[in-house]
Amino acid sequence: MKLTLLIATLLTFSGLAHAEGSIVFQMQGFKTADGSVRCALFSEEAWLKDAIDGVVVPIESGRAVCTFRDLPAGDYGIVAHHDRDDDEIMRKTLGIPREPYCFSRNAKARFGPPKFAKAKFHHDGQLTHEQAKLK
Numbered sequence: 001m002k003l004t005l006l007i008a009t010l011l012t013f014s015g016l017a018h019a020e021g022s023i024v025f026q027m028q029g030f031k032t033a034d035g036s037v038r039c040a041l042f043s044e045e046a047w048l049k050d051a052i053d054g055v056v057v058p059i060e061s062g063r064a065v066c067t068f069r070d071l072p073a074g075d076y077g078i079v080a081h082h083d084r085d086d087d088e089i090m091r092k093t094l095g096i097p098r099e100p101y102c103f104s105r106n107a108k109a110r111f112g113p114p115k116f117a118k119a120k121f122h123h124d125g126q127l128t129h130e131q132a133k134l135k
Contacts, residue, residue, distance in 0.1 A: 039066035073125035
């Protein structure tokens with residue numbers, strides 16, 4: 001009984017267990033593990049303007065996982081970028097990103113970022129998993 005309680009406690013505090021109300025966004029396609037990944041979660045009303053939450057995570061084994069917790073049911077969109085030099089800035093040349101990035105649902109950026117409708121997914125208030133590949 002004590003062992004079961006200990007394991008449950010460790011999983012809860014280690015981040016291995018994802019609580020209900022969470023969105024887990026897994027990305028792959030990293031060419032280097034330098035720097036970190038910056039993820040931002042948006043609602044439709046504030047798409048690419050005012051993030052609901054932001055997460056910075058390391059790259060491990062060619063993947064990165066951003067977890068957003070305690071979220072109500074609704075439609076959301078995520079944008080992430082590989083901040084290779086950890087300067088907290090998305091480097092651009094003539095408006096074109098120089099660092100790898102991705103959007104939820106693998107929405108494509110053409111002549112600017114995608115509309116919310118292309119990147120949105122529905123979170124049922126429980127546990128939602130989304131995946132994307134960096135571009």
